[in-house]
Amino acid sequence: MPAWFFIGGLAAGAALLAGRGMFRRSNQVAAASASGLAPAYDLSHVSTALQKTALWCLADGGFERRVVHGAIAREGGDIDVTAFDLETLRERRGEWAYLPVEPPFRIGGVVSVVVCEIDREFPHILLKRVGKGDELEDDNWIERGGHIAKNLRDRLGLGRSYPAEMPDALPPKPIEVMLPAHWRAYSHERGRVAELVAAGLHATLEKAGRRDLVIELIGSIVVVYPAARDVVGSDAFADLTSTALAIVDGIRVSSLSPRGLESQHS
Numbered sequence: 001m002p003a004w005f006f007i008g009g010l011a012a013g014a015a016l017l018a019g020r021g022m023f024r025r026s027n028q029v030a031a032a033s034a035s036g037l038a039p040a041y042d043l044s045h046v047s048t049a050l051q052k053t054a055l056w057c058l059a060d061g062g063f064e065r066r067v068v069h070g071a072i073a074r075e076g077g078d079i080d081v082t083a084f085d086l087e088t089l090r091e092r093r094g095e096w097a098y099l100p101v102e103p104p105f106r107i108g109g110v111v112s113v114v115v116c117e118i119d120r121e122f123p124h125i126l127l128k129r130v131g132k133g134d135e136l137e138d139d140n141w142i143e144r145g146g147h148i149a150k151n152l153r154d155r156l157g158l159g160r161s162y163p164a165e166m167p168d169a170l171p172p173k174p175i176e177v178m179l180p181a182h183w184r185a186y187s188h189e190r191g192r193v194a195e196l197v198a199a200g201l202h203a204t205l206e207k208a209g210r211r212d213l214v215i216e217l218i219g220s221i222v223v224v225y226p227a228a229r230d231v232v233g234s235d236a237f238a239d240l241t242s243t244a245l246a247i248v249d250g251i252r253v254s255s256l257s258p259r260g261l262e263s264q265h266s
Contacts, residue, residue, distance in 0.1 A: 037081060037241070040069035046082050046115055049219035054126055057164045058097050058107045059088035065110075066237070072245060076252045080117040083241050085110055094149030097164040098136055101172050101186055105133040105214075105227055106161070109143075112237060113225040114244035120255050122217040124169035125187040125196075127179075127205065131212020133227030136161075169218070180206045196254045204250025208243060215247060222248050 043050070043064050050056060067084040090096055091109030098106040105128060138160060144150040153160065166172065174184040177194050183205050187193050208215075216223040224244035 037068035037070040040067040047117060047219060047221050049221050050115060052167060053216045053218055053223055054099050054167055055223060057167055058099055059086060060090050062086045062088040074249060079248055083114045085112050094147060094153045096161050100163040100166060103134055106136055107227045111225050112240055114241050116222045116244055116248045117220055118248060118252060121220055123189040123192060124167060125193055125217040126170055127183060127185050127215040129213045130182045131227060133212050199254040201250055201254040204247055208247055210243060222251060
């Protein structure tokens with residue numbers, strides 16, 4: 001009996017893993033179809049600038065799911081797009097972090113992310129719209145009770161949340177610049193941000209009305225994600241991708257050259 005019990009347990013575990021893999025694969029294909037992209041194996045094609053974002057500091061790295069990728073034709077030229085769900089490493093460890101800016105914000109344990117690579121170069125700029133992430137709400141008892149690592153941390157009396165390490169290229173206080181209501185910006189390049197806003201980014205942010213949205217410009221990539229949670233369903237995933245593309249269109253129009261934003265006085 002013990003041998004058969006052991007073999008049966010292994011078979012059940014294998015079946016569970018296979019079923020989970022098929023479910024995730026099905027979700028990936030559905031997300032790719034809805035967003036007009038193709039399934040991708042990993043994030044190896046994405047610029048390493050992603051690892052310098054506030055998102056990466058908040059997540060402390062992580063594990064990608066539902067990765068889709070492709071080039072999407074737009075009026076200003078093709079945009080290389082990668083969309084995925086990021087399960088943060090902190091979530092695996094049973095903790096969460098907040099970015100120690102004014103005001104601080106956190107991200108969820110699984111975050112849906114869209115990365116667009118364009119023919120521009122930017123300093124690190126972070127734009128944040130108010131939302132649930134600003135409330136710094138702790139994980140509820142259901143989320144903690146059903147998570148082995150979180151439950152264990154509680155039993156051991158370990159802390160649940162910590163301030164994330166700040167990216168070197170971002171200041172802790174928002175800069176004074178004319179943004180739409182409910183938006184704030186962080187960057188050491190205030191003049192660059194002000195010129196972007198004056199050249200059309202203001203209107204782009206007004207149209208991007210999704211609560212809790214975060215936009216990061218760094219190097220040649222634009223990273224867009226809702227702070228507090230992942231998006232559920234392939235249609236919502238496609239909608240986030242469409243939102244990111246509209247934002248990138250506005251950023252490209254607002255910047256005056258492929259090298260980034262040039263001074264209007266040049």
